Each structure stands twice: as structure tokens, then as C-alpha cells.
Amino acid sequence: MLQVSQVSKLYKHRRKTITAINHIDFTVNKGEIIALVGESGSGKSTLARLIMTLEKPNKGSIYFNEINIFHPPKAFDYHRKVQMIFQNPDRSLNPRMTVEELIFEPLVINRIPLESKRNKLLNLMEIVKLPISLTKRHPSELSGGQKQRVAIARSLALQPQLLVADEATSSLDAITENQIIHLLRSLNKEIGISILLITHDLDIVRSISDRVGVMQQGRLIEMKRTNNLFNDPKEAYTKELLDAGICVPFKRCREFIVND
Numbered sequence: 027m028l029q030v031s032q033v034s035k036l037y038k039h040r041r042k043t044i045t046a047i048n049h050i051d052f053t054v055n056k057g058e059i060i061a062l063v064g065e066s067g068s069g070k071s072t073l074a075r076l077i078m079t080l081e082k083p084n085k086g087s088i089y090f091n092e093i094n095i096f097h098p099p100k101a102f103d104y105h106r107k108v109q110m111i112f113q114n115p116d117r118s119l120n121p122r123m124t125v126e127e128l129i130f131e132p133l134v135i136n137r138i139p140l141e142s143k144r145n146k147l148l149n150l151m152e153i154v155k156l157p158i159s160l161t162k163r164h165p166s167e168l169s170g171g172q173k174q175r176v177a178i179a180r181s182l183a184l185q186p187q188l189l190v191a192d193e194a195t196s197s198l199d200a201i202t203e204n205q206i207i208h209l210l211r212s213l214n215k216e217i218g219i220s221i222l223l224i225t226h227d228l229d230i231v232r233s234i235s236d237r238v239g240v241m242q243q244g245r246l247i248e249m250k251r252t253n254n255l256f257n258d259p260k261e262a263y264t265k266e267l268l269d270a271g272i273c274v275p276f277k278r279c280r281e282f283i284v285n286d
């Protein structure tokens with residue numbers, strides 16, 4: 027479905043060239059949850075911005091259903107098919123809008139007719155488990171988890187095929203984080219939505235991803251099925267990363283409750 031092909035991204039900073047992404051290749055298949063892990067500065071968010079076409083690569087390209095997203099045909103509406111949720115919902119939610127307005131905004135922007143507006147709203151709020159009593163509230167009147175649910179409902183309004191979640195739960199407390207991870211998993215299982223999950227958190231990766239890619243200094247050094255990566259990491263850096271974050275005896279380890 028999504029194919030990242032030989033993508034490189036360079037930045038110029040004070041006459042120095044930074045290679046944020048270095049010849050990366052991978053695919054996200056329909057219905058898959060792919061996690062990208064790697065230390066800070068390894069290029070994960072840059073890759074997410076490229077996938078969202080917020081920036082262009084210097085080399086290579088990205089294809090969605092075999093169409094080059096940087097040179098799409100006119101009728102190809104990529105931004106309805108791929109949506110992103112960010113770490114901090116406060117930044118993506120306009121504080122002046124109500125929950126109802128926020129969830130409808132993508133439909134309004136994309137000029138989608140809203141004949142059955144109420145039903146659509148009820149359906150989206152039900153999917154993300156937001157009580158209907160919150161419809162007229164503003165973001166400042168919601169908890170962190172409720173805000174992230176609004177952000178997810180908004181991103182689902184256009185019925186995307188792929189959700190890019192960049193550290194989408196890292197600003198939340200452990201219980202709320204568990205609920206949002208559970209929600210992402212059920213969206214994947216029930217709606218079949220593919221998810222590209224960018225995270226530092228190996229417990230989340232282990233709990234819900236089908237495959238994991240490990241990034242180091244702009245390169246994708248290893249990509250495998252989740253169990254294989256945890257049980258049989260090949261690269262020294264992957265071993266180091268797992269040693270630093272994996273659950274081992276005597277180390278506290280969170281379990282995410284996911285329904286399969």
C-alpha cells in the first residue's frame with residue numbers, strides 16, 4: 027500500500043549538511059501495524075513528515091497504491107487516504123472550536139457533503155469512545171486522553187487507509203496511554219486501517235506491531251516481524267536498543283491490554 031523507495035532527506039544547517047534520512051526503503055501493507063523505533067535524532071519524525079508530504083525528499087520517492095505521492099494525478103486525493111496523529115493533541119486542535127466542530131473540520135475543508143451530519147458525529151465518537159455529552163466542549167475542557175480521542179476521531183472522519191502516529195501516546199499518563207493503544211489496535215482489527223507507529227516505547231511495539239523497523243542515524247538498519255526482532259536481533263545497535271528498553275527480570279515492564 028505505502029512504499030518508501032530509496033528516500034533521502036538532507037537539511038542544511040549553518041553550512042553543514044545533515045542527512046536526516048539516508049536511502050530508506052520499506053513498505054506498509056494493507057492492515058499492517060508497522061512500528062519505527064530508534065534513538066532521538068535517528069530520523070523517525072522526518073520520515074513521517076515526508077510521508078505526509080509536509081516536506082519533499084532530496085532523493086527517492088514514496089508511492090501510495092503505486093502512485094507517486096509527490097507527483098499525483100489530479101483526481102488522486104492522497105490526504106484523504108493518509109492521516110496523522112501527533113504527540114501533543116493541543117497543537118493539532120484549535121482551542122476555539124468545539125469537539126463537534128473539530129471532528130467535522132476535515133469534512134468541511136474537503137467539501138464533503140454532511141447530509142447525515144449527526145449520525146457521522148455519533149459514529150465517530152462511538153468509535154473512539156468519547157461520550158456524546160462532550161460534543162459542545164472546547165479542548166481546554168477535556169482531559170489529555172479525551173483530546174487525543176478527538177484528534178483520532180478527526181483523523182478518521184475522512185475514512186483514511188493509513189494512520190501515521192508520531193509518539194501519539196507519549197504525553198499521556200500510563201492508563202490513558204493503554205486505552206489509546208487499545209483503541210489503535212481495535213481500529214486496525216475492526217476497520218482494517220494500517221498504522222505506522224513512531225515510538226520510543228518498546229512495550230508498545232511488542233504489544234501491537236506486526237513488524238518493526240529500527241532506525242539509526244537516518245538509516246533503516248533492520249526491519250523484521252516483531253517477534254523475530256525481539257527474539258533474534260541481528261544488528262548490534264538493535265541489541266543495544268532492546269537491552270536498554272526491553273522487559274527483563276527485575277525490571278518493571280508495562281503490559282498493554284489488547285483484544286485480539
Ligand SMILES: Nc1ncnc2c1ncn2[C@@H]1O[C@H](COP(=O)(O)OP(=O)(O)OP(=O)(O)O)[C@@H](O)[C@H]1O
Pocket residue numbers: 037038039044045046064065066067068069070071072073
Ligand atoms: N528542519 C530541520 N533542519 C535541520 N535539521 C533538522 C531539521 N529537522 C530535523 N533535523 C535533523 O534531522 C535529524 C533527524 O531528526 P528527526 O526529528 O527526524 O529525528 P527523530 O528520530 O524523530 O527524533 P526524536 O525521537 O527526538 O523525535 C536530526 O539530526 C535533526 O536534528
